[in-house]
Amino acid sequence: MTGPTIGVVRQMENHAADVPGLAPRVRQERAAAEQVAADGRAALRRPFKYAAELVAAREKVREINTIVAGRRAAQVRASVDGSEPSPALTERISALHDAANDLTASMTTNSSAAIPVHGLTHSRVQGMSESPGPQVTL
Secondary structure, three states: OOHHHHHHHHHHHHHHHHHHHHHHHHHHHHHHHHHHHHHHHHHHHOOOOOHHHHHHHHHHHHHHHHHHHHHHHHHHHHHHOOOOOOHHHHHHHHHHHHHHHHHHHHHOOOOOOOOOEOOEOHHHHHHOOOOOOOOOOO
16 A cells, blocks of 8 residues: 555544544534424414514404505595695605504514604503604594
8 A cells, every 4th residue: 555545534533533532522412402493493483572563463454554544545646636736745644654654664673662753652652642742644
C-alpha cells in the first residue's frame, strides 16, 4: 500500500474506532428530539390563548365591512343621481375602510396589540369614544 491508499485506510480505522463513542451522543440527541416533539404535541393540544379576542376582532371587521359597503353604496347612488357625496362622508368611509384593513392585517400578526389607524387605536375603533382625540363617526 502506498500514499493515498494508506490515508484512506487510516481514516476508515479512525471512524471505526469512534463508533462506540458516538452511541451516547446519538442517544442524547435522540432524547432531546423526542422531548421537543412531545412539547410540540402538548402545545398543539392547548387551546389558542387569544381565541376569544380573535373571534371578537373578526366580528368587528365584518361589522365595519358591512358599514363601509353600505356607505359606499350610498356614495355610488348619490353620484349616479348627479349629486356629489360630501367630502366628510368620503373621508369617513375611507377611514373606516383603512381601519378594517389594518385590523384584518393585525389579526395575522398580533391579536393583542394596539393598532394605530388614522390617529385611532384598535380599542378606540371598537369603542369609538373611550378617549379624546380623532374619532371616526358616521
